[in-house]
Amino acid sequence: MTIxxxxxxxxxxxxxxxxxxxxxxxxxxxFEDVDDASDGSAALAKMREKKYGLVISDWNxxxxxxxxxxxxxxxxxxxxxxxxxxxTAESKTENVIAAKKAGVNNYIVxxxxxxxxxxxxxxxxxx
Amino acid sequence: xxxANTQHFDRIAEYLRxxxxxxxxxxxxxxLAEITAESLQTFFETMDAAIYRELREISDYINAMKAEIAAxxxxxxxxxxxxAAGQELDAIVxxxxxxxxxxxxxxxxxxxxxxxxxxxxxxxxDEKMMxxxxxxxxxxxxxxxxxxxxxxxxxxxxRVSRFAAAVNTKDIGGFVDExxxxxxxxxxxxxxxxxxxxGEGIAQDEVDSLLKGxxxxxxxxxx
Numbered sequence: 529m530t531i532x533x534x535x536x537x538x539x540x541x542x543x544x545x546x547x548x549x550x551x552x553x554x555x556x557x558x559f560e561d562v563d564d565a566s567d568g569s570a571a572l573a574k575m576r577e578k579k580y581g582l583v584i585s586d587w588n589x590x591x592x593x594x595x596x597x598x599x600x601x602x603x604x605x606x607x608x609x610x611x612x613x614x615x616t617a618e619s620k621t622e623n624v625i626a627a628k629k630a631g632v633n634n635y636i637v638x639x640x641x642x643x644x645x646x647x648x649x650x651x652x653x654x655x
Numbered sequence: 656x657x658x659a660n661t662q663h664f665d666r667i668a669e670y671l672r673x674x675x676x677x678x679x680x681x682x683x684x685x686x687l688a689e690i691t692a693e694s695l696q697t698f699f700e701t702m703d704a705a706i707y708r709e710l711r712e713i714s715d716y717i718n719a720m721k722a723e724i725a726a727x728x729x730x731x732x733x734x735x736x737x738x739a740a741g742q743e744l745d746a747i748v749x750x751x752x753x754x755x756x757x758x759x760x761x762x763x764x765x766x767x768x769x770x771x772x773x774x775x776x777x778x779x780x781d782e783k784m785m786x787x788x789x790x791x792x793x794x795x796x797x798x799x800x801x802x803x804x805x806x807x808x809x810x811x812x813x814r815v816s817r818f819a820a821a822v823n824t825k826d827i828g829g830f831v832d833e834x835x836x837x838x839x840x841x842x843x844x845x846x847x848x849x850x851x852x853x854g855e856g857i858a859q860d861e862v863d864s865l866l867k868g869x870x871x872x873x874x875x876x877x878x
Binding site: 548549556587595596617618619620621624626628632634635636637640 | 755756856
């Protein structure tokens with residue numbers, strides 16, 4: 529399995545600190561082209577401007593949540609196939625089931641470590 | 656009151672019973688009117704006293720409620736304690752954010768440093784580690800600030816509980832206003848629970864199982 533390290537990745541989170549952490553972890557994994565957005569609607573606008581190879585999104589944001597973003601992405605024929613990983617503190621069973629039903633590729637519960645992020649990205653591209 | 660009324664009504668009944676066989680004269684009618692008037696006078700006097708007593712009880716209850724509401728310290732809670740707690744929470748957010756940024760800057764500097772010059776690299780790492788230690792001192796202040804917020808919550812809880820007990824109130828559903836209702840509806844619709852305490856949410860291995868369709872795996876999360 530080979531992952532294209534040059535693919536653009538979009539990190540969506542309303543906390544700059546978390547964006548910075550994920551950006552650094554991705555950098556350690558070899559990914560250099562990383563953009564960010566502070567909520568689902570900002571992410572959606574960026575996704576319609578640029579083709580991303582992976583979206584890593586938080587769930588709980590305003591005004592548009594990551595869950596709403598996921599559903600919007602899956603309903604948009606131009607974006608529907610974009611791999612989508614949810615990284616969130618929402619750790620109830622119903623959240624995971626709802627995300628799975630909406631078409632999430634993987635789901636990481638915060639707090640997480642670099643190894644988990646690496647494993648989940650690899651799993652998404654091994655599908 | 657009941658006994659007095661019964662006695663007077665008995666007098667009227669007795670009078671009518673005695674006069675049942677006789678012709679009724681004007682004097683009889685006047686006598687009956689006098690007895691009836693006497694009876695009703697006593698009845699109304701008794702009723703006045705009962706109403707007065709009940710109004711007095713209501714007045715005492717209202718005064719007691721006013722005292723309980725005053726004991727709540729609503730103005731102090733709203734104007735002093737809650738704003739102070741909000742300021743403490745703001746300060747916590749700022750200090751943790753500042754500390755996190757400082758620590759991440761150090762980590763980024765170490766990761767970006769050239770390790771070919773071992774002495775220079777060690778000096779840089781030593782310097783950055785000292786900054787990390789200093790940044791971690793935020794935890795002490797944060798703990799103290801959280802303790803103040805908890806004290807405020809306990810203060811409010813104590814007074815509200817006392818008030819609820821005094822008025823013997825029961826919970827009713829509903830929302831305080833439209834904004835609260837909208838927030839609750841948004842949370843329900845978008846499945847927003849926020850971070851869970853240990854043992855409440857599911858662990859990463861359970862998440863993985865759910866995604867694979869195996870919902871039987873038990874969590875390895877410690878509680």
